[in-house]
Amino acid sequence: MPDVTPKASHFIDGNYVEDTDGAVIEVVYPATGKTIAQVHSATSNIVEMAIASGLKAQEIWSQTSPVERGRVLRRAADMIRERNRELSILETLDTGKPLQETLVADATSGADALEYFGGLAASLTGEYIPLGDDFVYTMREPLGLCVGIGAWNYPTQIACWKAAPALCCGNSVIFKPSEVTPLCALKIAEILIEAGLPRGCYNVVQGYGDVGGALVTDPRVAKVSLTGSVPTGRKVYAAAGAGVKHVTMELGGKSPLIIFDDADIENAISGAMLANMYSSGQVCSNGTRVFVHKNIKDKFCERFAERSAAIRIGDPLDEETHMGPVVNEEQLEKVLGYIEIGKKEGARLICGGNRIADKDGFFVEPTAFADVTDDMTIAREEIFGPVMSILDFEDEQEVIARANDTEFGLSGGVFTQDITRAHRVVAQLHAGTCWINTYNLAPVEAPFGGSKSSGVGRENSKAAIEHYSELKSVYVAMTPVESAY
Ligand code: NAD
Numbered sequence: 001m002p003d004v005t006p007k008a009s010h011f012i013d014g015n016y017v018e019d020t021d022g023a024v025i026e027v028v029y030p031a032t033g034k035t036i037a038q039v040h041s042a043t044s045n046i047v048e049m050a051i052a053s054g055l056k057a058q059e060i061w062s063q064t065s066p067v068e069r070g071r072v073l074r075r076a077a078d079m080i081r082e083r084n085r086e087l088s089i090l091e092t093l094d095t096g097k098p099l100q101e102t103l104v105a106d107a108t109s110g111a112d113a114l115e116y117f118g119g120l121a122a123s124l125t126g127e128y129i130p131l132g133d134d135f136v137y138t139m140r141e142p143l144g145l146c147v148g149i150g151a152w153n154y155p156t157q158i159a160c161w162k163a164a165p166a167l168c169c170g171n172s173v174i175f176k177p178s179e180v181t182p183l184c185a186l187k188i189a190e191i192l193i194e195a196g197l198p199r200g201c202y203n204v205v206q207g208y209g210d211v212g213g214a215l216v217t218d219p220r221v222a223k224v225s226l227t228g229s230v231p232t233g234r235k236v237y238a239a240a241g242a243g244v245k246h247v248t249m250e251l252g253g254k255s256p257l258i259i260f261d262d263a264d265i266e267n268a269i270s271g272a273m274l275a276n277m278y279s280s281g282q283v284c285s286n287g288t289r290v291f292v293h294k295n296i297k298d299k300f301c302e303r304f305a306e307r308s309a310a311i312r313i314g315d316p317l318d319e320e321t322h323m324g325p326v327v328n329e330e331q332l333e334k335v336l337g338y339i340e341i342g343k344k345e346g347a348r349l350i351c352g353g354n355r356i357a358d359k360d361g362f363f364v365e366p367t368a369f370a371d372v373t374d375d376m377t378i379a380r381e382e383i384f385g386p387v388m389s390i391l392d393f394e395d396e397q398e399v400i401a402r403a404n405d406t407e408f409g410l411s412g413g414v415f416t417q418d419i420t421r422a423h424r425v426v427a428q429l430h431a432g433t434c435w436i437n438t439y440n441l442a443p444v445e446a447p448f449g450g451s452k453s454s455g456v457g458r459e460n461s462k463a464a465i466e467h468y469s470e471l472k473s474v475y476v477a478m479t480p481v482e483s484a485y
Pocket of ligand 1: 149150151152153154176177178179207208209210211212213216227228229230231232233235236249250251252253283284285382384410449450454455
């Protein structure tokens with residue numbers, strides 16, 4: 001086991017910084033349940049240092065030429081790719097996700113974001129608006145000091161997805177990782193500085209919700225971007241709203257995945273497995289309500305159970321392992337609790353359903369319930385574990401209405417060979433991100449985010465620029481002021 005103890009808890013102004021007065025945060029490796037490192041939650045002194053440094057750095061960074069800003073981000077992307085294995089191992093130790101996944105989905109996705117926004121930086125311009133003799137021009141300006149707050153499921157990716165568009169537009173960033181996975185963002189901060197980012201433009205402070213709260217309510221902070229659950233989102237959105245700050249909210253979901261009877265059934269099962277078992281089911285956009293047409297339901301359930309039995313569960317550092325543990329004991333208890341509720345409310349277990357007792361860590365079997373109805377708790381609440389619900393349907397309009405009958409609106413998917421039906425259905429889904437004949441792909445080129453309670457704003461793509469910059473209009477008069485007075 002590599003030593004993953006960071007040099008200190010926080011990274012501020014280009015340096016590791018410690019203040020042992022802050023509460024201890026234990027970093028537990030989910031595959032063993034053992035503590036592998038400790039960090040301290042930020043004290044008010046640390047928060048103040050991070051804010052002061054971020055404000056000062058932002059003045060320099062916003063004056064740096066856009067082409068140079070882009071070059072720094074692209075250099076960081078290259079360095080992340082060169083160090084992919086080391087960063088992937090750290091991601092695995094922080095989260096318990098298997099190395100087979102982290103090698104291709106985490107640091108690489110972070111590098112994509114830095115490369116993409118690095119490429120965009122020099123092309124951000126305003127416009128010229130003719131008004132006869134007079135004219136208006138617009139300037140695209142950074143917002144200032146932005147705060148990013150992360151969830152624990154994708155610590156490297158979230159750190160980069162928030163850094164890349166923010167820095168591209170000339171903002172500085174303070175990132176607070178989830179207290180559950182504090183290690184990865186520190187490495188991203190190190191790399192950004194090594195790539196040439198001015199000190200203070202990307203600071204990392206550790207802490208629980210109270211540290212997030214202190215950052216969100218500080219009047220010097222211009223923008224808050226949260227990735228987290230809906231209940232936390234409501235609190236953070238309200239606190240940011242009180243200060244009339246810009247926000248991006250990437251929150252939870254209970255997304256529908258609709259499988260019609262003309263779908264290629266093995267392909268649809270692959271989609272459903274990815275949509276429920278990847279990262280042990282701890283993915284916000286997961287398609288956890290799988291609506292399967294009644295004509296193919298029996299076959300679907302039979303093959304799903306067979307294929308689930310072949311999922312290799314075990315040591316996440318072994319590259320042959322498909323599935324690791326869930327992130328911690330609390331999450332394990334929550335997931336097992338939902339499995340019990342599913343059984344009690346009358347859903348039929350077709351595979352899994354248990355903790356894997358012969359392992360020390362927080363392992364749960366890949367689990368699927370059939371005969372789930374819309375009102376069951378497991379069909380309504382986000383479980384965030386490897387637990388899939390299969391619901392039957394007969395009719396297209398019926399399934400669309402049922403798919404939309406939720407407070408969430410993060411994602412949705414459809415499997416069918418009928419091209420017109422595929423487009424017709426996704427057009428009616430209340431969701432920010434939809435997939436046709438695949439699931440959960442989130443390339444940086446495409447906007448990603450949620451509707452309804454699942455979020456506000458979009459990450460990735462050119463759309464993110466709108467959420468990290470604002471336009472100033474300048475009216476230019478070419479003739480004397482016409483005054484009636
Ligand atoms: P969480 O809501 O418990 O915590 C998220 C972050 O918010 C943590 O860093 C936490 O310390 C911080 N926080 C908590 N209370 C706060 C407060 N009052 N003020 C400021 N910050 C506060 O979420 P989690 O359990 O870490 O992550 C899982 C959730 O995240 C799931 O609901 C999942 O769907 C969601 N998620 C969404 C996306 C997306 O892009 N939409 C991506 C990943 C995860």
